Structures are given as structure tokens and as C-alpha cells.
Amino acid sequence: APIKAECKTLPEGFWSAVAVWIKKPHVINKRLCGVKETESRNVDREALGLFVNGLSDTALDFVSSGHKDTHENGKEWSYNVRTFIPKVNCYGSKLHKEAILKCKDPPQVTFLPFEEDEDGHVSYKESNIYQFRLTFQDAETWFLEFHGLSTDEWFSDGIAYPKLHWLRSDLLPKLVRWATECKTSEFKSTLSLLPVEKYSVKYQQLKEKYKALVKVWPEVTDPEKFVYEDVAIATYLLVLWSEERREKDLNDPQSFVDLGCGNGLLVHILINEGHPGKGIDVRRRKIWDMYGPQTVLEEEAITPSESFLFPDADWLIGNHSDELTPWIPVIAARPVIKTHNLSQNLKCQLLFSRWNYIMGLGSMCEKMPAARVSFLNAVCNSGVEQLGATLSRTPPS
Numbered sequence: 414a415p416i417k418a419e420c421k422t423l424p425e426g427f428w429s430a431v432a433v434w435i436k437k438p439h440v441i442n443k444r445l446c447g448v449k450e451t452e453s454r455n456v457d458r459e460a461l462g463l464f465v466n467g468l469s470d471t472a473l474d475f476v477s478s479g480h481k482d483t484h485e486n487g488k489e490w491s492y493n494v495r496t497f498i499p500k501v502n503c504y505g506s507k508l509h510k511e512a513i514l515k516c517k518d519p520p521q522v523t524f525l526p527f528e529e530d531e532d533g534h535v536s537y538k539e540s541n542i543y544q545f546r547l548t549f550q551d552a553e554t555w556f557l558e559f560h561g562l563s564t565d566e567w568f569s570d571g572i573a574y575p576k577l578h579w580l581r582s583d584l585l586p587k588l589v590r591w592a593t594e595c596k597t598s599e600f601k602s603t604l605s606l607l608p609v610e611k612y613s614v615k616y617q618q619l620k621e622k623y624k625a626l627v628k629v630w631p632e633v634t635d636p637e638k639f640v641y642e643d644v645a646i647a648t649y650l651l652v653l654w655s656e657e658r659r660e661k662d663l664n665d666p667q668s669f670v671d672l673g674c675g676n677g678l679l680v681h682i683l684i685n686e687g688h689p690g691k692g693i694d695v696r697r698r699k700i701w702d703m704y705g706p707q708t709v710l711e712e713e714a715i716t717p718s719e720s721f722l723f724p725d726a727d728w729l730i731g732n733h734s735d736e737l738t739p740w741i742p743v744i745a746a747r748p749v750i751k752t753h754n755l756s757q758n759l760k761c762q763l764l765f766s767r768w769n770y771i772m773g774l775g776s777m778c779e780k781m782p783a784a785r786v787s788f789l790n791a792v793c794n795s796g797v798e799q800l801g802a803t804l805s806r807t808p809p810s
């Protein structure tokens with residue numbers, strides 16, 4: 414695929430694009446929950462063979478084809494290993510991994526899939542070895558090339574082994590696009606805050622546990638969508654909270670209030686999984702009666718005021734909470750502002766905000782001062798420190 418490169422992003426953009434595919438393949442392969450990177454080191458040409466032990470000479474030649482042997486005494490190769498974490502565990506105890514070899518000159522990266530059994534025995538899937546190379550044609554044009562070692566014998570299952578056609582027709586154009594975009598995000602992706610493996614295991618457990626609700630769902634809304642979405646959000650929170658307890662050596666499960674809780678399923682799951690809390694919504698739902706008395710749900714209109722501060726809750730949750738969205742960080746911060754003790758008292762307040770809603774606000778109010786828009790952006794993505802810092806500088810009116 415040719416890349417017209419008036420843009421100044423190459424060759425660095427190639428590595429940013431490759432990094433997305435290496436670290437976050439789930440962005441485009443929806444059958445993956447993510448990957449876990451286990452090894453990373455720089456090696457020289459001679460040592461390469463040792464790392465990819467068991468690989469045929471043909472495969473080794475393929476890995477270094479196009480590589481200029483500079484005879485410099487540098488470790489010009491980097492070697493990484495990633496383990497695939499499928500959304501549905503279909504591989505049993507066998508781990509599906511990939512060795513990734515990157516070489517700077519010319520820029521190229523090779524993916525060598527292998528399987529590892531419980532005893533640590535490794536077998537490479539040579540039929541599925543593939544490579545991306547960036548080649549420079551002239552001042553205007555670069556080429557991003559896809560090469561497969563033995564494409565006639567290609568095997569695919571759509572998970573750890575994508576289809577050859579998909580790699581060429583879907584992934585390759587995406588890499589081209591990512592390589593030419595100069596996007597840097599100041600915020601971390603939400604999943605990068607969590608150990609993806611723990612998330613995946615917990616999600617499978619909770620999905621199994623709560624799937625029965627899909628059959629008895631009394632609301633008019635689509636049960637599959639709501640149950641599995643709330644299971645995913647609950648999983649995220651439970652893993653995040655358990656990590657927080659481990660890091661801060663806390664014993665008590667975190668408490669919470671879900672503002673604008675809707676059907677209350679998230680509240681139900683979190684309470685059922687041991688966290689004290691409640692949900693509030695201006696409109697009660699039929700399903701509330703099905704949960705049982707331990708799931709505390711209150712019908713009430715929340716107004717941003719003195720009567721709706723929750724100083725005892727460790728976490729405030731507002732998931733797609735409509736017009737409440739911009740108020741949640743403010744409500745979260747209020748008890749803190751009153752005590753003038755931002756960093757100590759602000760425990761952990763969470764905003765699952767409706768990002769689009771806030772962005773919509775930003776674009777609707779074109780005359781809105783940039784500082785206000787950036788305040789809204791900051792609170793929407795805020796971790797404790799960011800929010801504390803923002804509020805201490807510019808308390809919202």
C-alpha cells in the first residue's frame with residue numbers, strides 16, 4: 414500500500430501504528446479481549462536464532478530478509494512476546510503467543526505465532542508468519558508492504574490466527590492510516606489501567622453468573638445489550654477496586670453510589686459481589702422489584718445541591734447519566750472543597766461519563782472559553798489527581 418508522505422510522520426509513524434497492533438489488537442480484532450506482553454529485549458543478529466529456537470532456516474531467513482547487515486556492534490533487533498487473550502476462552506490450557514521481531518533499518522516487523530503447552534513446549538506456526546516492511550520510494554512516497562512466509566498453507570481461526578485476506582485488506586490500510594496520523598493522547602486508555610487477563614477471567618465468570626437475567630428481563634430494552642454491557646462495567650470496577658485494595662493495603666470493599674442508575678443492574682451486581690452501595694434514579698424501573706431487598710435503589714430526582722453530596726461513598730458512578738454527567742465530578746469534589754483538603758479527602762471518585770455528551774457540549778458552545786472546554790475534558794477523563802488539581806485551580810461556578 415503506497416503512502417503519500419507529505420506528512421512528516423514517517424518512519425516514526427510506522428512504529429506508532431505497529432505499536433497499536435502489537436499492544437491493542439482488540440481495537441480491530443473484536444474476538445480478542447487484549448494481549449499480555451511478557452518479554453521484551455534488544456538483541457543482535459547472531460542472538461536472534463537463540464530466541465526463536467525451533468524455527469526453520471527458511472523462517473529465519475524470512476525474518477531478516479531485506480535487513481542490511483551493518484556489521485555494527487549494535488543490538489539492532491528487538492524481540493517481544495505477546496500472549497493472546499481471547500474474549501471467549503476457546504484454546505483450553507494451551508497458550509497462543511506471538512514472537513515479534515522488529516528491525517530499524519529498513520523498518521520492518523515480523524510476527525511469529527507459536528503455541529505453548531502446559532509443560533512449556535513451544536511449536537511455531539510457520540505457515541502464519543508474516544511481516545510488515547516500510548520502504549522508501551522517493552521524497553513523496555513510502556510503501557507499506559505485507560509479506561507472508563507461506564501464504565498457500567495459511568491457517569485461520571479469526572482469533573490468534575487472523576485470515577490472510579483480513580490482514581491485507583483490513584489491517585494493512587489501518588496501519589497506513591495510523592502511520593500517517595499524528596495522534597498523541599494525553600490520557601491513558603481505560604483498559605491500560607487494568608490487568609487485562611484478570612479482567613478477562615472475571616468477565617467470563619460474571620457473564621456466566623448473570624446471564625440468566627437475559628431470559629427474565631422485564632424491560633422493553635434489549636436484554637443482551639444491557640446485561641452484557643453492565644456485566645462488563647461491573648467487571649471493570651471490581652478488578653479496578655481489587656487492584657486498589659491490593660496496592661493501598663485496604664481491607665474493606667469500596668462503597669459507591671450510582672447516580673442515574675437506570676435499570677439498576679450495575680448496582681445489583683456490585684452489591685451482590687460484596688460492595689456496599691446504592692443507586693438513585695428519577696424514574697423507577699419494573700426490574701427493580703426483581704432484585705430483592707439487598708439491592709438498594711431509590712427513586713429520586715438528583716439536583717446538584719447541598720442535599721445531594723455523598724461524603725461517605727468511596728466512589729460515585731455516573732454511567733451515561735444524561736444531564737447529570739457534568740455535575741458528577743462537581744458533586745464528587747464538593748465535600749472535599751468544603752474541607753479545603755483536596756488530596757487527602759478526595760478518595761476515589763469515578764466518572765463514567767458520556768464522552769460524546771461532553772464533546773457535544775464543547776462543540777455546541779463554540780464561544781465557550783477554551784479553558785472551560787478543557788476543564789470539561791479533564792473532568793471526564795479524570796483520575797483523582799487530575800480532578801483535584803483542576804478543581805483547586807479553577808473551582809467551577
Ligand SMILES: C[S@@+](CC[C@H](N)C(=O)[O-])C[C@H]1O[C@@H](n2cnc3c(N)ncnc32)[C@H](O)[C@@H]1O
Pocket residue numbers: 672673674675676693694695696713714715716731732733734735736737
Ligand atoms: C441514559 S440513562 C443511563 C442509565 C444507567 N446509568 C445505564 O448506564 O444504563 C440516564 C439515566 O439518568 C437518569 N437521570 C437523569 N437525570 C436525573 C436526575 N436529575 N436525577 C436522577 N436520575 C436522573 C434517567 O432517568 C436515566 O435513567
